[in-house]
Amino acid sequence: MSALVSTRVLLPSLFFQRTTFLSRISFFNTSTVLLSHVDSKNVPLTLTSLGFKSELVETNNKRQKYKQDVSPIKTSIGEGKPLRSSKSKVVLTKRTLELETPPFASHSFSELGLPPSLLQRLECEGFNVPTDVQSAAIPTILKNHDVVIQSYTGSGKTLAYLLPILSIVGPLRKNSPENSDELGKKMEIEAVIVAPSRELGMQIVREVEKLLGPAEKRAVQQLVGGANRSRQEEALKKNKPSIVVGTPGRIAEISAAGKLHTHNCRFLVLDEVDELLSFNFREDMHRILEHVGRRSSLGQNAGRALKGPLEKRVERQTIMVSATVPFSVIRAARSWGNNPLLVQSQKIIPLEAATPSGPLNISNPIARSSESPSSQDEAPAVSLPPSLKHYYCISKLQHKVDTLRRCIHALDANSVIAFMNNTKQLKDAVFKLEARGIKALELHGDLGKLARSTALKKFKSGEVRVLVTNELSARGLDVAECDLVVNLDLPTDSVHYAHRAGRTGRLGRKGMVVSLCEESEVFVVKKMQKQLGVVITGCDFVEGKLSVIGEERHT
Ligand SMILES: Nc1ncnc2c1ncn2[C@@H]1O[C@H](COP(=O)(O)OP(=O)(O)OP(=O)(O)O)[C@@H](O)[C@H]1O
Secondary structure: HHHHHHHHHHHHHHHHOOHHHHHHHHHHHHHHHHHHOOOOOOOOOOOOOOOOOOEEEEEEOOOOOOOOOOOOOEEOOOOOOOOOOOOOOOOEEEEOOOOOOOOOOOOOOHHHHOOOOHHHHHHHHOOOOHHHHHHHHHHHHOOOEEEEEEEEOOOOOOHHHHHHHHHHHOOOOOOOHOOHHHHHHOOOOEEEEEOOOHHHHHHHEEEEHHHOOOOHHEEEEEOOOOOOOHHHHHHHHHHHHOEEEEHHHHHHHHOOOOOOOOOOOOEEEOOOOOHOOOHHHHHHHOOOOOOHHOOOOOOOOOOOOHOOOOOOOOOOOEOOOOOOHHHHHHHHHHHOOOOOOEEOOEEEEEEHHOOOOOOOHOOHHHHHOOOOHHHHOOOOOOOOOOOOOEEEEEOOOHHHHOOOOOOOOOOOOOOEEOOOOOOHHHHHHHHHHHHHOEEEEEEOOOOHHHHHHHHHHHHHHOOOOOOEEOHHHHHOOOOOOOEEEOOOOOOOOHHHHHHHOOOOOOHHHHHEEEEEEOOHHHHHHHHHHHHOOOOOOOOEOOOOEEEEEEOOOOO
8 A cells, every 4th residue: 555655656756757768667667566566455446546647737639749758648538527617728637648568669760761751740740659560560561571460459550551551652652753754643542451440441541641741631532331432432533542441341332333443552451350351341352352453563663573473463562450360360361462471569470480379379378378279279369458457347237337337436437438239238328327427429330420420529539438339449449548448248259358458558558448247257258368368357346446356466
């Protein structure tokens, strides 16, 4: 207890010191160690006690930039009502999300072979240091390798593929288009990025637009389902984008209609590749894989000559990405790509060397040692952010929403994603939360496009405290402020658990995951714990506090 108090007292002064990034990492590691000595039976565990701090500040609502050399990542989220009415200034609760295990590499972006125009844009947007996986993937992709990028949720995989692509295609590329006849004439799509949901597709588009800057943002075009197709086709014709980002159905549809010419495409990215392999996407993915970059007449500079029987052919570069890479993806990647490499944060190996019992689970030693060889066959290379804390709480079905309410209050969570499996029950949960005075909104595929984007916007801005959703939001959704994920229904398997859990604890921030289950489901939690290689601790919420049941193991 005294260790916890002294850590808290030390925080404000140390927090604003201009220390180096590395010394700050060691400071936070120290605070973690101290916290782990606290007797969890006597001390209430809240997000604050686990390292989240709240303080009242004024904010002008500007986006917080990531400046790793100045201060840990902070983020502003609204707790609720402004304390004072003012048109220009709103007083909100500022919550500082400390970095527990920052995934930043020791390199700088300028060492990775990116063009000056892109480096400038990165600086403008406040991206100063690449993450581990970016340091590994960027040079590998720039060397023309097909890759499978596997790294835990929130570790920066999107920029890991966007940056090398933008170095080679589009207005920020190494050779300015004005100086090259071949590139100047080119009107074709040069990169196709496929994502399994409209929300993720739009998020990627925004990330590309951010990097391109306001003057060049037309170089990317969204082709997501649910949006007006003819408008997308008109935009393709008018803006002649270099990059398109979309969902499999819409991309395949527009391509089949002859309005999207991707045969000469240089890059094909499959984001959340294991999800794109699912049965639902089979036909559309087949078309995309068959057509994108398949009849290339690219110039020598842009294309890659293949070895062996395909020696004369110039072909697309295929980039496959996910936090979870089951062996089915490895098999598919071998057939889709040209000698692909498996790129992880700390290592790069030929995909050929990846076997079901081999390096796939290297980031997950507990899972490797606890799984039998047969169950490893389909065991995913799951990677969860190391800063996450996992709990489960036994609750009767009819009491789950009330348990969720108690959980939110006990942990003092400000930005919560609650996952359910059934849309109808999801609506009831929102109704019950609202009736209990907690601002909540639903987000699922049955909603219209406007309702979906409004819900997401309100949640991201902090206007809504709880987003009740289903698998739709489990993949890729990036809300830095999310400090708690609750499974109101258990996910179907450990892969789904990993993606749901990964909506919090982004980019090394702390986060908590609480799974509410009935007594008869505890064995499912235990099984996932084993497969994922994490400790999921039993807990309850009593008198406004989280109390741990049984021994909590700190790993
Ligand atoms: N080098 C960096 N510096 C600062 N912020 C970064 C950096 N790289 C990425 N980010 C930010 O980190 C957040 C998480 O990145 P991203 O969404 O790419 O993670 P991810 O690994 O793709 O996660 P998931 O597996 O859940 O899709 C984003 O908000 C992104 O803008």
